[in-house]
Amino acid sequence: METIEKLQKILQDVFDDETLEIDETTSADDIADWDSFSHIHLCAAVENEFGIKMTTEQAIRVKNIQDFLRIIAENHSSTL
Amino acid sequence: MTDLMQPKFSDMEHTLFSGSFFRWTASDILTLSRKLMKQETQLQKNHPELHPMKIALSGTCNTQYLARILRPYLYAFGIQPLFYEGVYGSLMNDVMNLESDLYRFQPDVFIVLRQYRDMEVYPELLSPAASVDALAEQEIRKQQALWQFFHQHSSAQVFLTNIAVPNRHVLGNLEANLVSGRNHYLRLLNDRFLREKPSFIHLIDQEAMSADFGKDRWFDDSAWFISKQPFSMEAMPAMALSIARLTAALAGKMKKCLVVDLDNTLWGGVIGDDGLDGINLDPNHPIGEAYLDFQHTLKLYQERGVLLAVCSKNDATIAEQVFQSHPYCFLKLQDFAAFVANWDNKADNLRRIAQQLNIGLDSLVFFDDNPAEREIVRSMLPEVAVLEVPDDPAQFSVALDKAGCFDWLQLSREDLSRAQSYAADQERIRLSESAVDYDAYLAALEMEARIGRVSRFETERFTQLINKTNQFNLRTVRYSEAEMDRLLNDEAVYPLRAVLTDKFSNYGLISACILRKQEEKRLWIESWVMSCRVFKRDLEQAMLNHIVAAARNFGCTQILGEYIPTAKNGYVANLLDHLGFDLIAEENGIRRYSLSVSAYVPCETKIRVTAETT
Numbered sequence: 001m002e003t004i005e006k007l008q009k010i011l012q013d014v015f016d017d018e019t020l021e022i023d024e025t026t027s028a029d030d031i032a033d034w035d036s037f038s039h040i041h042l043c044a045a046v047e048n049e050f051g052i053k054m055t056t057e058q059a060i061r062v063k064n065i066q067d068f069l070r071i072i073a074e075n076h077s078s079t080l
Numbered sequence: 081m082t083d084l085m086q087p088k089f090s091d092m093e094h095t096l097f098s099g100s101f102f103r104w105t106a107s108d109i110l111t112l113s114r115k116l117m118k119q120e121t122q123l124q125k126n127h128p129e130l131h132p133m134k135i136a137l138s139g140t141c142n143t144q145y146l147a148r149i150l151r152p153y154l155y156a157f158g159i160q161p162l163f164y165e166g167v168y169g170s171l172m173n174d175v176m177n178l179e180s181d182l183y184r185f186q187p188d189v190f191i192v193l194r195q196y197r198d199m200e201v202y203p204e205l206l207s208p209a210a211s212v213d214a215l216a217e218q219e220i221r222k223q224q225a226l227w228q229f230f231h232q233h234s235s236a237q238v239f240l241t242n243i244a245v246p247n248r249h250v251l252g253n254l255e256a257n258l259v260s261g262r263n264h265y266l267r268l269l270n271d272r273f274l275r276e277k278p279s280f281i282h283l284i285d286q287e288a289m290s291a292d293f294g295k296d297r298w299f300d301d302s303a304w305f306i307s308k309q310p311f312s313m314e315a316m317p318a319m320a321l322s323i324a325r326l327t328a329a330l331a332g333k334m335k336k337c338l339v340v341d342l343d344n345t346l347w348g349g350v351i352g353d354d355g356l357d358g359i360n361l362d363p364n365h366p367i368g369e370a371y372l373d374f375q376h377t378l379k380l381y382q383e384r385g386v387l388l389a390v391c392s393k394n395d396a397t398i399a400e401q402v403f404q405s406h407p408y409c410f411l412k413l414q415d416f417a418a419f420v421a422n423w424d425n426k427a428d429n430l431r432r433i434a435q436q437l438n439i440g441l442d443s444l445v446f447f448d449d450n451p452a453e454r455e456i457v458r459s460m461l462p463e464v465a466v467l468e469v470p471d472d473p474a475q476f477s478v479a480l481d482k483a484g485c486f487d488w489l490q491l492s493r494e495d496l497s498r499a500q501s502y503a504a505d506q507e508r509i510r511l512s513e514s515a516v517d518y519d520a521y522l523a524a525l526e527m528e529a530r531i532g533r534v535s536r537f538e539t540e541r542f543t544q545l546i547n548k549t550n551q552f553n554l555r556t557v558r559y560s561e562a563e564m565d566r567l568l569n570d571e572a573v574y575p576l577r578a579v580l581t582d583k584f585s586n587y588g589l590i591s592a593c594i595l596r597k598q599e600e601k602r603l604w605i606e607s608w609v610m611s612c613r614v615f616k617r618d619l620e621q622a623m624l625n626h627i628v629a630a631a632r633n634f635g636c637t638q639i640l641g642e643y644i645p646t647a648k649n650g651y652v653a654n655l656l657d658h659l660g661f662d663l664i665a666e667e668n669g670i671r672r673y674s675l676s677v678s679a680y681v682p683c684e685t686k687i688r689v690t691a692e693t694t
Contacts, residue, residue: 013111016118037144040306044313045107056302 003050007068010045014038027064050075092119093126097462099156102321106149106313109320113148116155123155129647130160131331136182136236138166138174139193141310146193149316153324158333168308175230187236188560189327194286195310196246196266207260212268220272231280235562237330237489238281239323242270244290244311247299279540280561282489284322293318325487332548332558335465335485336439337417338381339430341448342392342399346378346411347371348473351402352394361408368408370473375410377477382415385495386486387437387502389418391429391446396421417502426453427460437502438612440550440648445485447476492541494588501613504584522686525582527617531626532692534577534592539568541589542577549609550648552591554641554655557607572597573606574630578623580614580687590614591623595630603627603636615651621683624659626691628680639675659683 001009004024012020015033028034034042043059046052046068052075054062062068092115095101101112116123124130135154137143147165154161164185166174171192174182182190201219203212227238245266249255255263270287277283290298293315300312311319328334343350348360348367362368382388388411392399399421403413413419418433426448434441442463448454449469458466467483470476488495508525515521534542543564550556559567567573578591590611596604605627610619631639641656643649657663660680661673 014107016111016114036307040145040303040309040313041107041110044105044110048105048107056305059302059306 003069003072004065006049007046007065010042010049014042014045022065024066024069025064046072052076090119092116093123096123096152096155101152102156102317104317106145106316109149109152109317110145113151116152124160127160129158130155131158131333132160132162133189133327133331134164134185134187135161135327136164136166136185136187136190137193138171138182138190139195139310140169140171140198141193141195141304142168142308143193145307145309145313146316146320150320150323153317153320154327157324157328159324159327159331172226175226178233183233187234189239189330190230190234190236191239191284191323192241193310194241194243196243197304197310199243199266199269202262202265203260205258205260209259212259212265216265216268216272219269220276223273224276224278227278227281231278231562235560236280237560239284239326240281241284241286241319242273244286244295244298247295279490282326284319284326286319289318289322290315322484322487325484326489329487329489332550334443334488334548335386335445336443337387337389337433337437338378338445338447338480338485339389339391339433340378341450341453342390342394342402342421344449344473345447345469345476346375347402347406347409351398356401356406359402359406361406363408367473370476372408372410374473374476374480377480378411379415381480381486382499383496384486385491385498387417387439387499388415389433389437389444390416390420391426391433391448392421393423393426394421414503415499417499417505426457430457430461430464438551438615445483447480449473490540490544492544494541497586497588501585501587505613507584508582519686522617525584525617525686527580527582527687528690529581529619529622529687530579530690530692531623532576534568534575534589538577538589539564542575542592545589545592545611546594546607546609549611550646551612551651552608552610552615552655553646553649554605554608554652555644556646556649567594570596574634576623576626576630578610578619580617580619587611587614591619593623593627595627597634597636598640601635601637603631603634603639605639605641608641617687618683618685619687620655620659622685622687622689625682625689628675628677628682629691631677637677639677641673641675643671643673645669 008020008022011022012018015031015038043054043062047054050072052072054071058071062071095112096116101109137147143165147163151161164182164187166182174180201215203215230238243266245263249263251258251261255261258264274283290311298311298315300309303309303312340346348371349358351359360368361371363372378388400413400419402409403411418436420429420433422429430444430446431441434444441461445465445467446454446457447467447469454466457464465485467479470479511524512521515524543559543561547558568575574595576593576595577589579589580587590613592607592609593605594607596606598604627639641661643653643656645653656673661675663671664674665672
């Protein structure tokens with residue numbers, strides 16, 4: 001599965017909405033339930049799925065799908 | 081969970097009540113909890129057996145995530161929670177302000193997360209031990225005062241975490257060498273708090289939990305800086321599981337008996353095939369030593385009041401031989417409260433064990449190395465806790481501990497002597513087989529009872545008995561310690577208890593009754609419970625004689641009683657009829673009874689009763 005597909009599945013779970021569709025530009029502004037509480041939940045789910053640990057800076061700055069894709073890529077390139 | 085409900089279970093219900101989510105990641109459990117909250121009303125409607133509880137959660141940290149994760153765990157243990165969550169940093173205001181939402185909420189349980197970051201003052205480095213002690217004393221007094229204040233204004237039980245010593249050691253190895261070091265100081269605070277802990281506070285062992293989990297994983301400073309979480313997200317399920325277990329214990333849902341298999345569980349090999357010489361219990365062989373170690377662990381469980389029982393597919397005489405004749409077998413036959421070895425299916429045998437010990441099937445924990453047997457028991461008896469048993473016997477002891485099935489809230493003297501008393505039961509059974517009739521048997525038991533007002537030093541046991549008894553319980557009213565305190569000081573209340581001994585055992589305090597004087601010369605039996613260990617001894621008759629005498633002393637002419645049916649108290653459905661009460665009203669299965677004091681003829685029993693002052 002592509003990274004973005006995995007992310008879509010995670011967002012569907014976290015926001016409990018099976019119809020949710022995302023692309024690279026989807027951001028916190030597009031999803032009403034994306035508040036500070038679910039933000040932490042989302043970060044934890046992404047960390048588990050991709051086996052990464054975000055830095056404090058990354059976790060507070062990440063606001064859209066593109067940010068997640070970048071963080072996942074960076075983490076994986078640094079560990080590979 | 082009844083068999084009838086199972087086919088209708090939704091995926092959500094199945095996930096919740098099977099506990100299959102226990103090992104999920106925190107984020108998956110958050111997702112589950114979110115779905116659960118959407119279906120909560122329906123779920124509660126489908127499960128009237130759930131035990132509602134009001135649960136307040138607070139701390140000097142963010143408790144939102146833990147509350148969310150805790151919710152499904154509580155349902156898994158049969159608790160239907162109503163939550164109050166303190167906002168971040170509101171703990172002091174919640175407790176000190178009598179107008180706070182916390183007091184308005186009137187919680188049954190108040191869960192408070194504490195952490196090392198709460199501590200503002202530490203000893204100066206190189207302070208002598210005496211001044212470190214004095215500083216700790218001061219801190220503990222402050223905390224005690226806070227909790228005593230809370231206790232005066234709330235009947236809630238308090239679940240308080242002790243402090244997890246962090247993975248921070250500024251002094252390096254000197255932390256272990258200086259009494260003035262921070263790590264030592266935190267340990268000292270935990271220890272001092274424990275020593276002066278009032279009984280309404282139950283400590284949650286965060287220190288042990290974090291150590292087992294691994295301190296480096298337990299603590300997550302980034303999560304603290306970002307969202308004020310007291311410990312890492314991945315640690316939350318472990319904490320939630322522990323809290324849910326203790327809450328279940330508070331609701332009277334406790335495991336009492338550990339049922340074990342024999343072959344490849346208590347020893348290596350199969351006694352029926354390998355014989356006494358062939359099974360492995362050799363202290364000089366790693367595998368034999370592992371099984372022996374597990375036997376020692378079981379003995380420790382027995383000594384802490386857990387009943388042990390055997391459920392094995394074996395020929396009984398061959399199986400018993402191991403305990404009687406094997407030179408290295410550590411456990412003895414008398415360590416087991418019940419011993420069932422035959423070729424019947426284990427579900428039937430577990431029912432037999434529960435019946436023999438007079439406890440509910442939901443009090444049993446099943447430990448069997450054979451996954452097929454575990455699966456059968458799981459599907460046929462969902463109320464029995466079936467433990468996952470590792471392949472390697474070296475891991476049996478830790479697996480049993482980690483399952484945490486016997487997380488009780490307190491331990492009483494009666495708990496500790498329980499196992500012996502079940503051994504005496506076996507002797508009693510032999511006596512009953514030799515007696516000509518039941519009356520002769522009762523007479524041969526040489527029973528003596530003391531019946532009268534509960535004394536100060538018995539109140540803990542009195543409360544515990546009322547709160548955990550399910551079978552002989554007329555109304556199944558539960559009381560917090562604070563409520564019980566008030567009750568014991570109420571002049572209109574006569575808290576009555578019975579203490580029984582017979583030729584084989586001293587049972588201690590085994591029956592409790594709360595009598596309340598009401599208007600129009602009526603005495604109301606608000607609660608009456610009796611331990612199943614003394615059923616069918618005519619103790620209820622002896623107690624009624626005393627209750628009638630008490631009614632006379634109170635100037636009452638009438639005794640009122642009530643039976644409220646539950647899933648478990650069918651045993652006393654007709655108790656008041658048998659005792660000669662008249663049924664005066666019946667509504668929704670609740671039956672009210674009355675007994676005229678003047679017309680009462682005392683019951684004859686085989687118990688020699690010492691009546692104490694009323």
